[in-house]
Amino acid sequence: MKHRIIFLFSFVCMVCLTNSISAQYKPYQDYIAKYSKVAIQQMKKYHIPASITMAQAVLESGAGRSRLARVANNHFGIKCGGDWQGRQSYHDDDLPNECFRYYDDPLESYEDHSLFLTGKRRYASLFNLKITDYRGWAHGLKKAGYATNPSYAHSLIKLIEDYELWKLDNGDYDDPALKKFFSSGSNRQIFFNNKNYYIKVRANDTFKSLSKEFDISARKLAKYNERNKHDVLVPGEILYLKKKQKKAEKKYKKIPHIVQAGESMYSIAQRYGIRLKSLYKLNKLSPDYIIQPGDQLRVR
Numbered sequence: 001m002k003h004r005i006i007f008l009f010s011f012v013c014m015v016c017l018t019n020s021i022s023a024q025y026k027p028y029q030d031y032i033a034k035y036s037k038v039a040i041q042q043m044k045k046y047h048i049p050a051s052i053t054m055a056q057a058v059l060e061s062g063a064g065r066s067r068l069a070r071v072a073n074n075h076f077g078i079k080c081g082g083d084w085q086g087r088q089s090y091h092d093d094d095l096p097n098e099c100f101r102y103y104d105d106p107l108e109s110y111e112d113h114s115l116f117l118t119g120k121r122r123y124a125s126l127f128n129l130k131i132t133d134y135r136g137w138a139h140g141l142k143k144a145g146y147a148t149n150p151s152y153a154h155s156l157i158k159l160i161e162d163y164e165l166w167k168l169d170n171g172d173y174d175d176p177a178l179k180k181f182f183s184s185g186s187n188r189q190i191f192f193n194n195k196n197y198y199i200k201v202r203a204n205d206t207f208k209s210l211s212k213e214f215d216i217s218a219r220k221l222a223k224y225n226e227r228n229k230h231d232v233l234v235p236g237e238i239l240y241l242k243k244k245q246k247k248a249e250k251k252y253k254k255i256p257h258i259v260q261a262g263e264s265m266y267s268i269a270q271r272y273g274i275r276l277k278s279l280y281k282l283n284k285l286s287p288d289y290i291i292q293p294g295d296q297l298r299v300r
Helices: 008-015 025-046 050-061 067-072 106-118 121-128 134-143 152-162 165-170 176-182 207-214 218-224 265-272 276-282
Strands: 088-091 098-101 190-193 196-200 238-240
Touching (some): 025 165, 050 134, 067 098, 121 134, 207 218, 218 238, 238 265
Antiparallel strands (some): 190 196
């Protein structure tokens, strides 16, 4: 029996979780910032990974914006069940006018979610996993019947990795680049790639203007992108907000990049979110090598 509701609104939010984090991104991040400490507290008390608690809350409640979350403070879509003695709220789900648990505040919902998982035998094996094994927990929840959606585990894992919620499992959620961005009030679209965040340059952007917009020094912003802070920026080019990785994502392990006309080693490095120096090293090339269309380059 399904124990939670997934409103159309939150389902649309889940489907929209692609590599491009657009207007939905800030509400998600705001929600995470607001409840991350609660998820950590629940982890310490009940041994449920905070990343899992947070990902489920974001997914099930549409980051607190679903009707059930707003009306009944129910952030995990838990139905009444035969043992529920508290207040009730009725909503259409699998059947019309189904009974869902009503809470006085969201914190009560988080507590009850923990009790729900610890109190059901079908979830017992999950507590044998390491607290940092969010993948095991995600697949275990799906296998145990927490959700009927076949992609439920994948959706949780993607949320955890896109928003770096795994940091919560170490009792922390401190990403200076994101804190600075979300405190800046910028309405610019943010994209996610290879454990990093990037923007696309607009007309008239400079490292100086962007440093003010994101509260990151022009020198650091240029350094993250292996540039000089006085360089002229071209509309449409990619700029990362944090230091890039040495290798591309694992999915490119056996897939070489085929050089296209007009590409450079730098543009390829930016595309995969890796350092230019690492790209040369991976391919045993010297900086004076001139790539040609058709060349195959390792990116991981």
